[in-house]
Amino acid sequence: MRIDKYLSNANLGSRSEIKKLIKDKRVRLNGQIVKNGKENLDINHDIVEVNQHKIELFENVYLMLNKPQGVITATTDSSQKTVLDLIQPQDRFKGLSPVGRLDKDTTGLLILTTDGQLNHNLLAPNKHITKIYSATIQGIVTDKEINRFEQGLVLKNGTTFKPAKLEVGSIDTDQNQSQITVSISEGKYHQIKRMFKACGMTVLTLERLQMGPLKLDSTLKPGKYRKLSPNELNLLK
Numbered sequence: 513m514r515i516d517k518y519l520s521n522a523n524l525g526s527r528s529e530i531k532k533l534i535k536d537k538r539v540r541l542n543g544q545i546v547k548n549g550k551e552n553l554d555i556n557h558d559i560v561e562v563n564q565h566k567i568e569l570f571e572n573v574y575l576m577l578n579k580p581q582g583v584i585t586a587t588t589d590s591s592q593k594t595v596l597d598l599i600q601p602q603d604r605f606k607g608l609s610p611v612g613r614l615d616k617d618t619t620g621l622l623i624l625t626t627d628g629q630l631n632h633n634l635l636a637p638n639k640h641i642t643k644i645y646s647a648t649i650q651g652i653v654t655d656k657e658i659n660r661f662e663q664g665l666v667l668k669n670g671t672t673f674k675p676a677k678l679e680v681g682s683i684d685t686d687q688n689q690s691q692i693t694v695s696i697s698e699g700k701y702h703q704i705k706r707m708f709k710a711c712g713m714t715v716l717t718l719e720r721l722q723m724g725p726l727k728l729d730s731t732l733k734p735g736k737y738r739k740l741s742p743n744e745l746n747l748l749k
Protein backbone atom coordinates (compact mmCIF):
# COMPACT_ATOMS: atom_id res chain seq x y z
CA MET A 513 0.00 0.00 0.00
CA ARG A 514 1.18 3.54 -0.73
CA ILE A 515 2.39 5.46 2.30
CA ASP A 516 0.08 8.43 1.66
CA LYS A 517 -2.93 6.08 1.39
CA TYR A 518 -1.89 4.29 4.54
CA LEU A 519 -1.65 7.58 6.46
CA SER A 520 -5.02 8.63 5.11
CA ASN A 521 -6.60 5.33 6.24
CA ALA A 522 -5.03 5.90 9.65
CA ASN A 523 -7.00 9.17 9.82
CA LEU A 524 -3.95 11.41 9.84
CA GLY A 525 -5.49 14.18 7.80
CA SER A 526 -6.58 15.29 4.39
CA ARG A 527 -4.51 14.57 1.31
CA SER A 528 -2.84 17.99 1.50
CA GLU A 529 -2.19 17.67 5.24
CA ILE A 530 -0.51 14.32 4.65
CA LYS A 531 1.56 15.79 1.83
CA LYS A 532 2.69 18.50 4.21
CA LEU A 533 3.63 15.97 6.92
CA ILE A 534 5.84 14.23 4.36
CA LYS A 535 7.29 17.51 3.05
CA ASP A 536 8.08 18.57 6.62
CA LYS A 537 10.03 15.29 7.06
CA ARG A 538 7.77 14.14 9.88
CA VAL A 539 7.08 10.71 8.40
CA ARG A 540 9.55 7.81 8.70
CA LEU A 541 9.46 4.36 7.20
CA ASN A 542 11.63 1.88 9.12
CA GLY A 543 13.52 4.84 10.58
CA GLN A 544 14.18 6.55 7.24
CA ILE A 545 12.56 9.87 6.39
CA VAL A 546 9.92 9.40 3.70
CA LYS A 547 10.49 11.68 0.72
CA ASN A 548 7.63 10.56 -1.48
CA GLY A 549 4.12 9.51 -0.40
CA LYS A 550 3.86 7.25 -3.43
CA GLU A 551 6.43 4.87 -1.94
CA ASN A 552 4.95 1.48 -1.13
CA LEU A 553 5.09 -0.24 2.21
CA ASP A 554 4.56 -3.77 3.41
CA ILE A 555 1.80 -3.47 5.98
CA ASN A 556 2.79 -6.70 7.69
CA HIS A 557 6.42 -5.83 8.32
CA ASP A 558 7.20 -2.13 7.88
CA ILE A 559 7.08 0.41 10.69
CA VAL A 560 5.64 3.83 9.99
CA GLU A 561 6.17 6.73 12.38
CA VAL A 562 4.73 10.21 12.34
CA ASN A 563 6.34 12.73 14.67
CA GLN A 564 8.19 9.75 16.17
CA HIS A 565 4.93 7.96 17.10
CA LYS A 566 4.37 4.52 15.65
CA ILE A 567 1.25 4.37 13.51
CA GLU A 568 -0.38 0.97 13.84
CA LEU A 569 -0.67 -0.81 10.54
CA PHE A 570 -4.09 -1.85 9.47
CA GLU A 571 -5.93 -2.25 6.23
CA ASN A 572 -9.61 -2.08 6.95
CA VAL A 573 -11.81 -1.73 9.99
CA TYR A 574 -14.73 -4.06 10.74
CA LEU A 575 -17.11 -3.24 13.58
CA MET A 576 -20.19 -4.95 14.97
CA LEU A 577 -22.71 -2.52 16.45
CA ASN A 578 -25.80 -3.40 18.45
CA LYS A 579 -27.95 -0.67 16.95
CA PRO A 580 -30.36 0.88 19.44
CA GLN A 581 -33.75 2.35 18.58
CA GLY A 582 -33.95 6.00 17.57
CA VAL A 583 -30.80 6.33 15.45
CA ILE A 584 -30.79 6.33 11.69
CA THR A 585 -28.55 4.14 9.54
CA ALA A 586 -26.60 6.87 7.79
CA THR A 587 -23.15 8.40 8.07
CA THR A 588 -24.30 12.01 8.47
CA ASP A 589 -27.55 13.84 8.99
CA SER A 590 -28.30 17.49 9.71
CA SER A 591 -30.87 16.84 12.43
CA GLN A 592 -31.01 13.18 13.46
CA LYS A 593 -28.54 11.03 15.36
CA THR A 594 -26.81 8.50 13.12
CA VAL A 595 -25.10 5.18 13.80
CA LEU A 596 -21.76 6.92 13.12
CA ASP A 597 -22.46 9.20 16.11
CA LEU A 598 -22.27 6.08 18.30
CA ILE A 599 -18.68 5.39 17.20
CA GLN A 600 -15.88 6.92 19.28
CA PRO A 601 -13.88 9.58 17.36
CA GLN A 602 -10.72 7.43 17.43
CA ASP A 603 -12.62 4.59 15.69
CA ARG A 604 -14.34 6.77 13.11
CA PHE A 605 -12.02 5.78 10.29
CA LYS A 606 -12.26 7.39 6.92
CA GLY A 607 -14.83 5.62 4.76
CA LEU A 608 -16.43 3.77 7.69
CA SER A 609 -19.98 2.96 6.53
CA PRO A 610 -22.84 0.72 7.59
CA VAL A 611 -23.48 -2.47 5.62
CA GLY A 612 -27.10 -2.18 4.55
CA ARG A 613 -29.77 -0.39 6.47
CA LEU A 614 -31.93 -0.95 9.53
CA ASP A 615 -34.97 1.25 10.12
CA LYS A 616 -34.78 3.90 12.82
CA ASP A 617 -36.84 1.75 15.20
CA THR A 618 -35.08 -1.55 14.35
CA THR A 619 -32.38 -2.77 16.74
CA GLY A 620 -29.59 -5.30 16.56
CA LEU A 621 -26.72 -6.38 14.38
CA LEU A 622 -25.23 -3.77 12.11
CA ILE A 623 -21.79 -4.15 10.56
CA LEU A 624 -19.75 -1.03 9.84
CA THR A 625 -16.65 -1.25 7.71
CA THR A 626 -14.16 0.70 5.63
CA ASP A 627 -14.02 -2.30 3.28
CA GLY A 628 -16.13 -1.25 0.30
CA GLN A 629 -15.71 -4.61 -1.40
CA LEU A 630 -17.04 -6.60 1.56
CA ASN A 631 -19.87 -4.10 1.95
CA HIS A 632 -20.82 -4.61 -1.68
CA ASN A 633 -20.53 -8.42 -1.49
CA LEU A 634 -22.75 -8.69 1.57
CA LEU A 635 -25.48 -6.65 -0.09
CA ALA A 636 -25.26 -8.05 -3.64
CA PRO A 637 -28.68 -9.57 -4.49
CA ASN A 638 -27.08 -12.56 -6.22
CA LYS A 639 -25.20 -13.56 -3.03
CA HIS A 640 -28.48 -14.22 -1.14
CA ILE A 641 -27.00 -13.49 2.27
CA THR A 642 -29.50 -14.67 4.91
CA LYS A 643 -30.58 -12.20 7.56
CA ILE A 644 -32.33 -13.44 10.67
CA TYR A 645 -34.62 -11.22 12.72
CA SER A 646 -36.56 -11.63 15.91
CA ALA A 647 -39.82 -9.69 16.16
CA THR A 648 -42.91 -9.07 18.23
CA ILE A 649 -46.00 -9.07 16.06
CA GLN A 650 -49.41 -7.63 16.83
CA GLY A 651 -51.62 -10.56 15.84
CA ILE A 652 -51.52 -14.33 16.10
CA VAL A 653 -49.15 -15.89 13.58
CA THR A 654 -50.42 -19.25 12.37
CA ASP A 655 -49.51 -21.86 9.75
CA LYS A 656 -51.34 -19.69 7.21
CA GLU A 657 -48.74 -16.91 7.53
CA ILE A 658 -45.89 -19.42 7.75
CA ASN A 659 -47.02 -20.89 4.41
CA ARG A 660 -47.46 -17.50 2.79
CA PHE A 661 -43.93 -16.51 3.81
CA GLU A 662 -42.59 -19.88 2.63
CA GLN A 663 -44.18 -19.48 -0.79
CA GLY A 664 -42.97 -15.93 -1.30
CA LEU A 665 -45.37 -13.09 -0.70
CA VAL A 666 -46.74 -10.93 -3.48
CA LEU A 667 -48.07 -7.49 -2.54
CA LYS A 668 -51.12 -5.91 -4.18
CA ASN A 669 -48.83 -3.46 -6.01
CA GLY A 670 -46.98 -6.41 -7.58
CA THR A 671 -43.88 -6.33 -5.35
CA THR A 672 -42.65 -9.87 -4.77
CA PHE A 673 -40.64 -11.23 -1.89
CA LYS A 674 -38.51 -14.34 -2.07
CA PRO A 675 -39.51 -17.30 0.12
CA ALA A 676 -38.77 -16.63 3.78
CA LYS A 677 -38.66 -18.90 6.79
CA LEU A 678 -41.06 -17.83 9.53
CA GLU A 679 -41.01 -19.55 12.93
CA VAL A 680 -43.24 -18.89 15.91
CA GLY A 681 -41.51 -18.80 19.29
CA SER A 682 -44.50 -18.01 21.50
CA ILE A 683 -48.04 -16.67 21.38
CA ASP A 684 -49.65 -14.35 23.90
CA THR A 685 -53.40 -14.64 23.33
CA ASP A 686 -54.25 -12.06 26.04
CA GLN A 687 -52.15 -9.41 24.31
CA ASN A 688 -52.89 -10.78 20.83
CA GLN A 689 -49.17 -10.90 20.11
CA SER A 690 -46.68 -13.38 18.63
CA GLN A 691 -42.97 -13.70 19.18
CA ILE A 692 -41.36 -14.89 15.95
CA THR A 693 -38.08 -15.28 14.08
CA VAL A 694 -37.88 -14.77 10.35
CA SER A 695 -35.05 -15.41 7.87
CA ILE A 696 -34.94 -13.46 4.63
CA SER A 697 -32.40 -13.54 1.82
CA GLU A 698 -32.97 -10.09 0.35
CA GLY A 699 -33.11 -6.59 1.77
CA LYS A 700 -36.01 -4.66 0.34
CA TYR A 701 -37.20 -1.41 1.91
CA HIS A 702 -39.14 -2.08 5.17
CA GLN A 703 -39.29 -5.67 4.00
CA ILE A 704 -40.40 -7.46 7.15
CA LYS A 705 -42.89 -4.77 8.12
CA ARG A 706 -44.41 -4.91 4.64
CA MET A 707 -44.57 -8.71 4.67
CA PHE A 708 -46.52 -8.72 7.91
CA LYS A 709 -48.69 -5.82 6.78
CA ALA A 710 -49.67 -7.93 3.77
CA CYS A 711 -50.92 -10.52 6.30
CA GLY A 712 -52.90 -7.86 8.18
CA MET A 713 -50.41 -7.69 11.07
CA THR A 714 -48.12 -5.05 12.54
CA VAL A 715 -44.48 -5.40 13.58
CA LEU A 716 -44.14 -3.97 17.10
CA THR A 717 -40.42 -4.59 17.64
CA LEU A 718 -37.76 -5.82 15.25
CA GLU A 719 -34.22 -6.92 16.04
CA ARG A 720 -31.61 -8.32 13.64
CA LEU A 721 -29.85 -11.30 15.17
CA GLN A 722 -27.71 -12.57 12.32
CA MET A 723 -26.31 -11.64 8.94
CA GLY A 724 -24.88 -14.53 6.93
CA PRO A 725 -22.80 -16.53 9.41
CA LEU A 726 -22.25 -13.55 11.72
CA LYS A 727 -24.30 -13.51 14.94
CA LEU A 728 -25.01 -10.52 17.14
CA ASP A 729 -22.81 -10.72 20.25
CA SER A 730 -25.42 -11.10 23.00
CA THR A 731 -23.09 -9.37 25.50
CA LEU A 732 -23.09 -6.14 23.44
CA LYS A 733 -25.51 -3.68 25.01
CA PRO A 734 -27.64 -1.53 22.64
CA GLY A 735 -25.53 1.36 21.37
CA LYS A 736 -22.25 -0.51 21.98
CA TYR A 737 -19.87 -1.88 19.39
CA ARG A 738 -16.66 -3.86 19.07
CA LYS A 739 -14.22 -4.94 16.40
CA LEU A 740 -14.96 -8.23 14.66
CA SER A 741 -12.65 -11.03 15.78
CA PRO A 742 -10.35 -12.55 13.11
CA ASN A 743 -12.55 -15.64 13.19
CA GLU A 744 -15.76 -13.64 12.60
CA LEU A 745 -14.07 -11.77 9.78
CA ASN A 746 -13.00 -15.01 8.13
CA LEU A 747 -16.57 -16.27 8.33
CA LEU A 748 -17.85 -13.15 6.62
CA LYS A 749 -15.25 -13.12 3.90
Ligand code: URA
Binds near residue numbers: 613705718
Ligand atom coordinates in the same frame (compact mmCIF):
# COMPACT_ATOMS: atom_id res chain seq x y z
N1 URA B 1 -37.21 -5.18 7.57
C1 URA B 1 -37.82 -4.07 8.03
O1 URA B 1 -39.01 -3.88 7.87
N2 URA B 1 -37.06 -3.17 8.68
C2 URA B 1 -35.74 -3.33 8.94
O2 URA B 1 -35.10 -2.47 9.56
C3 URA B 1 -35.13 -4.50 8.45
C4 URA B 1 -35.89 -5.42 7.77
